Amino acid sequence: MAACELGQAGVRTVLIDKAELPRYKVCGGGLVFRGRQLLPEALRQHPSPALQAALEVSCGQINVYNNEYRDRYSAQRSEPLVTMVMRDRFDHALVQHAQGLGVRVITGEAVRRLDRSLDAHGGSVIDLHTDQRRCTARAVIVADGATSPTAKLAGFVDDRQIIPALECEVWVGEADFARLQDDPRFDMDAIPHGYGWSFPKRDHLSIGVALFQKDDGDKTALKQHYQRYLQALGIQEVLRTESHGFVIPVSLRQGSLCQGGVMLVGDAAGTADALTAEGISNAMLTGQQAAQALATSRNARGEVQAATAAARYDAFIDQALRPQLHASARLSKFFYGNTVLRNLLLKQFGQQLADRVADVFMGTKGYPSDVQASIWKRLKGSFGSFGARPQI
Numbered sequence: 001m002a003a004c005e006l007g008q009a010g011v012r013t014v015l016i017d018k019a020e021l022p023r024y025k026v027c028g029g030g031l032v033f034r035g036r037q038l039l040p041e042a043l044r045q046h047p048s049p050a051l052q053a054a055l056e057v058s059c060g061q062i063n064v065y066n067n068e069y070r071d072r073y074s075a076q077r078s079e080p081l082v083t084m085v086m087r088d089r090f091d092h093a094l095v096q097h098a099q100g101l102g103v104r105v106i107t108g109e110a111v112r113r114l115d116r117s118l119d120a121h122g123g124s125v126i127d128l129h130t131d132q133r134r135c136t137a138r139a140v141i142v143a144d145g146a147t148s149p150t151a152k153l154a155g156f157v158d159d160r161q162i163i164p165a166l167e168c169e170v171w172v173g174e175a176d177f178a179r180l181q182d183d184p185r186f187d188m189d190a191i192p193h194g195y196g197w198s199f200p201k202r203d204h205l206s207i208g209v210a211l212f213q214k215d216d217g218d219k220t221a222l223k224q225h226y227q228r229y230l231q232a233l234g235i236q237e238v239l240r241t242e243s244h245g246f247v248i249p250v251s252l253r254q255g256s257l258c259q260g261g262v263m264l265v266g267d268a269a270g271t272a273d274a275l276t277a278e279g280i281s282n283a284m285l286t287g288q289q290a291a292q293a294l295a296t297s298r299n300a301r302g303e304v305q306a307a308t309a310a311a312r313y314d315a316f317i318d319q320a321l322r323p324q325l326h327a328s329a330r331l332s333k334f335f336y337g338n339t340v341l342r343n344l345l346l347k348q349f350g351q352q353l354a355d356r357v358a359d360v361f362m363g364t365k366g367y368p369s370d371v372q373a374s375i376w377k378r379l380k381g382s383f384g385s386f387g388a389r390p391q392i
């Protein structure tokens with residue numbers, strides 16, 4: 001997204017990815033509407049064949065299950081609330097679009113070293129080293145994901161909360177697929193302190209579990225929860241499974257996301273939603289915003305002014321994103337930390353909650369700014385006084 005935006009603005013840009021593209025990315029591939037709307041205008045108006053192939057299934061509905069899989073809360077929208085994508089194709093379609101806009105793409109080379117220095121005119125520059133070459137730039141947008149080695153090289157402190165998840169691409173029998181392909185679902189019973197999901201792709205399912213709170217269990221716990229979840233989904237016939245474990249950062253780094261010409265976006269910054277672990281849309285948004293900040297901070301010679309861009313990007317993060325991510329973190333703590341309260345809330349307000357999450361996915365509403373007061377008001381209004389206010 002950053003490369004597309006910079007290419008569109010005519011900023012000389014190099015995109016470096018350690019993988020050869022297309023590359024597999026561990027992900028449920030649920031692209032929510034607010035993310036889909038961020039696609040570059042030209043791609044949205046005239047989707048390339050590569051993008052069309054990447055947008056596998058459009059779902060106008062999501063289902064949230066709770067109470068031993070018995071209670072279901074559905075939210076429907078007339079637009080594609082969630083579009084199921086395979087990330088290898090989706091990400092590659094974006095890279096190809098950027099390439100078409102004049103961005104130079106280097107793949108199969110990891111960034112190994114980052115040095116800051118001054119150019120012949122005394123301007124600050126950054127040298128990025130791969131094993132094969134050195135690239136010199138006035139600014140670097142770091143979009144290298146959850147482990148973000150480049151943020152480390154640039155000297156950022158890592159205080160993101162990181163959660164583990166297990167994602168499986170599962171090919172099931174015809175009857176199972178027919179039943180589950182119209183049921184994009186989030187299951188609160190799949191795992192304590194987290195949820196399970198089943199997302200329909202064109203010819204298979206993405207099924208997984210994510211754990212949002214620290215667990216005392218051993219490392220095989222996710223696998224066991226996953227196996228139990230498969231049974232709960234009533235899957236009779238598994239033809240093939242490709243399993244992938246990975247992590248999702250669900251809290252934004254504190255302080256500035258910019259340091260000495262380096263700007264962090266997406267998982268490298270920690271922009272996934274802490275309640276849903278939905279990370280694609282904010283990765284797209286922050287990539288776009290960092291690029292716009294650079295493109296609009298050029299001097300008369302057309303050179304980007306990294307310090308001005310950093311101030312613009314940080315202002316956007318602090319005004320538009322940080323409060324929302326903070327609110328989702330509070331909700332997440334409540335939801336996954338206190339099963340009794342969560343069940344109470346879902347029993348009473350499950351439908352409103354599913355609708356609110358759908359609104360967040362659509363981009364029409366955010367989370368309430370004072371989540372704690374909002375939840376407490378609802379519970380109190382419903383049951384009268386509980387006595388002491390719970391710590392959320």
Ligand SMILES: Cc1cc2nc3c(=O)[nH]c(=O)nc-3n(C[C@H](O)[C@H](O)[C@H](O)COP(=O)(O)OP(=O)(O)OC[C@H]3O[C@@H](n4cnc5c(N)ncnc54)[C@H](O)[C@@H]3O)c2cc1C
Pocket residue numbers: 016017018019023025026027028029030031032109110111112143144145146148149150165166167208246247248265266267268272277278279280281283
């Ligand atoms: C199991 C699981 C399920 C998920 N499901 C969903 C979902 O359904 N919907 C959703 O919205 N989000 C989901 N997420 C979150 C989502 O995948 C991430 O938030 C999102 O991919 C972040 O995008 P990114 O561009 O920041 O990083 P990434 O997509 O991880 O891309 C990072 C890129 O950097 C490259 N790279 C890494 N190191 C280097 C280096 N040293 N030099 C050069 N290149 C490098 C990598 O090759 C990669 O291409 C899920 C995550 C997981 C783990």
